[in-house]
Amino acid sequence: MELESIKLVFGGPVGAGKSTAIRAIADAEPISTEMPLIDGPMGDKTTTTVALDFATVMLDDGAPLFVYGLPGQAHFEFMYPIVVEGALGVIVLLNGTQPDLAAECERWLTGMRRINEAILMVIGVTQTETLPSFSITPLREVIKRCGAPVPVFTIDARSKEEVTQLVRALLLEM
Amino acid sequence: MKVDLKFAAVSRQSEEQLRLAADLMAAQGLRVVVSPWDGTRCDVLVVDAQDTYGQHALNLARRRPVKIVALAHAGLSADAYAAVLAEDAPASDWARALARMLGAPSSVPVVQPASEAEAEAPAQTPTESVGVPTADASRGLCRLALDPDLRGKDLLAQREGLSVVLASSRGRVVADSEADLARLRAQLALPGWTFSPVAAVADSAAGVSASLDAFYVDGALAARDQLPPFPHGTVRLSDWPDLGGAPALVDALKLVRTLLRQAGDVNELAASTQVDGLSVSACLWAFSAADLLRREDGLPQAAAVVPPAAALAIRTQTMDKLARRFGLGASST
Numbered sequence: 001m002e003l004e005s006i007k008l009v010f011g012g013p014v015g016a017g018k019s020t021a022i023r024a025i026a027d028a029e030p031i032s033t034e035m036p037l038i039d040g041p042m043g044d045k046t047t048t049t050v051a052l053d054f055a056t057v058m059l060d061d062g063a064p065l066f067v068y069g070l071p072g073q074a075h076f077e078f079m080y081p082i083v084v085e086g087a088l089g090v091i092v093l094l095n096g097t098q099p100d101l102a103a104e105c106e107r108w109l110t111g112m113r114r115i116n117e118a119i120l121m122v123i124g125v126t127q128t129e130t131l132p133s134f135s136i137t138p139l140r141e142v143i144k145r146c147g148a149p150v151p152v153f154t155i156d157a158r159s160k161e162e163v164t165q166l167v168r169a170l171l172l173e174m
Numbered sequence: 175m176k177v178d179l180k181f182a183a184v185s186r187q188s189e190e191q192l193r194l195a196a197d198l199m200a201a202q203g204l205r206v207v208v209s210p211w212d213g214t215r216c217d218v219l220v221v222d223a224q225d226t227y228g229q230h231a232l233n234l235a236r237r238r239p240v241k242i243v244a245l246a247h248a249g250l251s252a253d254a255y256a257a258v259l260a261e262d263a264p265a266s267d268w269a270r271a272l273a274r275m276l277g278a279p280s281s282v283p284v285v286q287p288a289s290e291a292e293a294e295a296p297a298q299t300p301t302e303s304v305g306v307p308t309a310d311a312s313r314g315l316c317r318l319a320l321d322p323d324l325r326g327k328d329l330l331a332q333r334e335g336l337s338v339v340l341a342s343s344r345g346r347v348v349a350d351s352e353a354d355l356a357r358l359r360a361q362l363a364l365p366g367w368t369f370s371p372v373a374a375v376a377d378s379a380a381g382v383s384a385s386l387d388a389f390y391v392d393g394a395l396a397a398r399d400q401l402p403p404f405p406h407g408t409v410r411l412s413d414w415p416d417l418g419g420a421p422a423l424v425d426a427l428k429l430v431r432t433l434l435r436q437a438g439d440v441n442e443l444a445a446s447t448q449v450d451g452l453s454v455s456a457c458l459w460a461f462s463a464a465d466l467l468r469r470e471d472g473l474p475q476a477a478a479v480v481p482p483a484a485a486l487a488i489r490t491q492t493m494d495k496l497a498r499r500f501g502l503g504a505s506s507t
Contacts, residue, residue, distance in 0.1 A: 006492060059495040077294070124418060128346075132383045135344035140413055149434060153418025154385050161421035168424065169414075169501045170429040172185075174493065 006065045008167070009084055010053070011112065013104055014072035015045050015085035017126040017157030019053050021093060022069050024160045024166065027053035030067075048073075052083065077169045081115045089120035093157065094139075096128035102138040109146040122169045123152040177204060177276060181220040182211035183228030184245060185261060193271060194265035197402050204276065216240060218272065221260075222249065241275050245323055266399050314367035315394055315401065319462035326465030328372040333361055340386060341375040342465060347389045350381050359389055363397030387415035390460035391426050398456040403440065408470040408498060409458065410437040415466055424501060425449045426457050433461075437470040 005080040022030050026075045033051035053069030068083050070076070084090060092108045094101060105123065112119050123143075128134040136152060143150050151169040179196070181189060189208075195326040196206035211219060211231045219235045222228040227414045235242055241256040250258060257271040314333070318324050318340075329340045338358050349355040360365075394401060411433040417423055428447045432438070441457065444451040461467045496502075 004497070042182055053242060057499065059499050061495060063492075063495065065496065129384070132346070132348045132381055134346060134383060136346070136369070136385075136416055137339075137344060140345075149414060151414040153414075153416050159421070162418055165418050165421040165427070167425055168502055169417075171493075171496055171500060171502060172427060174315035 002017075005086070005151075006059075007068065008057075008065060008170075009068045009070060009087045009090045010093060011070040011080070011084075011090050011108060011134065012072060013095065013098070013108075014048060015042055015098075016072065016093040016095045018069040018072070018093050019155040021094065021124070021126075021155075021163045022053050022067050022161040024163045025057060026067060027058050028056070030055035030069075051076075052079065066144060077111075080111070083110065084115050084119065087119075087121070089173070091122055091166050091170060092167050093124045095124055095133050096125045096131055101125075103143050104148070105129075105139050106142045106146060109143070109150065113147065120170055120173045121150050122166050122173070123150055124155045124163070124166045125152065126155060126157045126158070128154045129156065130171060175207045177218060177272075178216040179206050179220065180211040180214075180216040180231075181208065181339070182231035182344075183222040184220055188220070188261055188263075189243065189284040191263065191265045191268055195268035198265060198269040199272060204273070206272065209489075221245070222488065223247070226490075242269065243275070246395040250252050263397055264288050268412035270413060277491075301416060305438040312365040313363055313401070314365070315362045315390065315397075315459050315463055317369070317461050318390075319405075320405075324369055325463065328375055329369045330372050331365045331367060331369050332356070333358060333364075339372060339375055340374075342386060344375065345464075346383050347386045347387050348383050349376065350383055352382055355382060355384060355389070359393040360396060362390070362393035363400045365489050385416040385419045387460070387464045387466070388417050388420035388423070390463045391415065391417065391423055391457055391471050392454040395426070396421065396425075401456055401459055404455040404458040404462070406439075406458070406469055407461070408437045408439050409433070409462075409467045410459060410470050411466055413466055415461060415464060425453055429454060429457050503507075 004032070005154045010022055012018050017095060019030070019032055031054045033053070034047040037046060037048050052071055057065040057067060068087075070080055070083055070165055086109055090112050092105075094114070097113070098104055109121065123139065125136070125139065127132075134154070136154065139152050143152060151173070153162075153166060153169065155166060156161060180194070182193060186190070193208050198206050210249060211221075212456060213234065215238060218241045219231060221232050221235070222245045223232055224247050232242065242259045243256045243259060244250060246258050246260045256275050259271055265503050292411050314331070326342045328343050331338050336354050337357055338355065347355065349358070381475055414434065415430060417426055417428075417430070420426070425447070429443060429449055432443060432447050438446065440451055440454050443449070444454045447454070458467065
């Protein structure tokens with residue numbers, strides 16, 4: 001069975017690094033729908049995605065892999081089933097500095113599985129390099145509680161190599 | 175079989191490689207005891223024949239039935255010695271040369287089934303199962319993997335004036351700097367570590383934090399030639415290791431995928447993943463130190479995890495293209 005179009009989705013809350021990660025692996029500058037944050041900057045983050053990110057990664061015969069980034073705001077959740085349908089899987093990015101990280105992880109795992117029970121996922125946790133207090137253990141516990149094993153990696157969303165490692169883990173899950 | 179090997183006038187580097195070679199040979203049932211030459215009888219003498227002290231040792235050894243291995247120098251006649259090796263020869267070359275000389279089979283170290291309780295015991299004769307020789311139990315990574323008082327615990331790890339916190343409860347390694355992290359990662363397979371328990375991992379703002387799993391796997395793979403064969407038999411992984419920060423470790427990813435779905439020993443895993451045995455063994459040392467391995471010896475084989483029906487891998491040209499594009503080579507899916 002050949003896939004009609006090859007689609008990969010990045011999901012996760014606002015500020016997790018989805019746009020950054022997509023930019024890191026895309027062959028060209030992604031189409032982005034960024035607008036300045038109404039309430040002012042959140043640390044280094046000065047804009048937010050108001051629709052979705054879109055980019056392509058060319059495979060070696062010229063066929064494109066379409067990469068979509070789901071907007072993190074709750075009022076865009078209606079979009080998720082439409083975008084996720086037919087995707088290879090979802091890379092969920094989470095911000096390691098977020099206080100309710102485990103709860104956010106569980107929300108995304110259950111939310112994606114509600115759309116498609118069999119959806120493949122990997123989790124990337126960003127911004128952990130300068131956070132000695134970060135612990136991956138609560139996320140592993142959430143994953144066990146939520147069902148099938150899911151890879152969870154700490155990554156730098158700016159790093160093409162590390163974002164690629166997430167994609168590899170997803171491909172190996174197939 | 176015990177072999178008494180003495181060395182004279184060799185560099186510290188060569189001495190270290192000799193000791194590592196002795197550890198490798200233990201897996202083949204040869205107990206090689208390495209010590210400085212002291213004029214007494216021995217089975218094998220490793221010598222720098224161009225050094226005055228080395229020549230003295232050589233002259234004495236030639237009066238006895240001693241196999242002599244010389245360090246290579248320009249003009250040295252190889253015919254006069256049982257073997258000649260370069261000063262910077264790695265441990266594996268030493269092991270092969272010694273095995274040839276002593277008539278033992280020379281092969282890539284193969285895991286011998288052993289119980290954890292044998293890890294501290296001296297090497298056994300070839301007819302008995304081989305555990306991890308006492309010398310190997312002193313290597314940092316091996317101690318972390320084998321000692322239940324260290325494995326999976328929060329520890330302050332120190333070596334030669336540098337230290338890191340192995341925060342196993344968080345899956346993180348914390349160091350003062352990236353440079354410290356890199357230096358200590360490179361020394362994981364060496365002896366000379368001290369580990370002390372840490373009651374609580376400090377959340378200080380300074381320093382760097384990285385994946386502990388990647389620290390172990392990266393360090394183990396870099397030292398794969400130095401590590402002894404992984405001693406346990408059939409094992410399985412309990413969790414995905416955090417390998418995000420080590421994107422070069424593609425083989426480790428493939429091994430993880432297999433180990434999560436089915437149990438295996440080093441040889442079985444090497445065969446099914448097409449990853450070489452030394453790398454598989456090194457990864458298992460790392461996974462064990464991270465307390466992610468579970469032994470399956472004597473237990474009924476768990477059913478392999480079957481992916482959801484909708485995601486079952488159908489080997490297609492598309493999947494092959496994706497695998498190549500993202501550095502998995504020919505499709506590994």
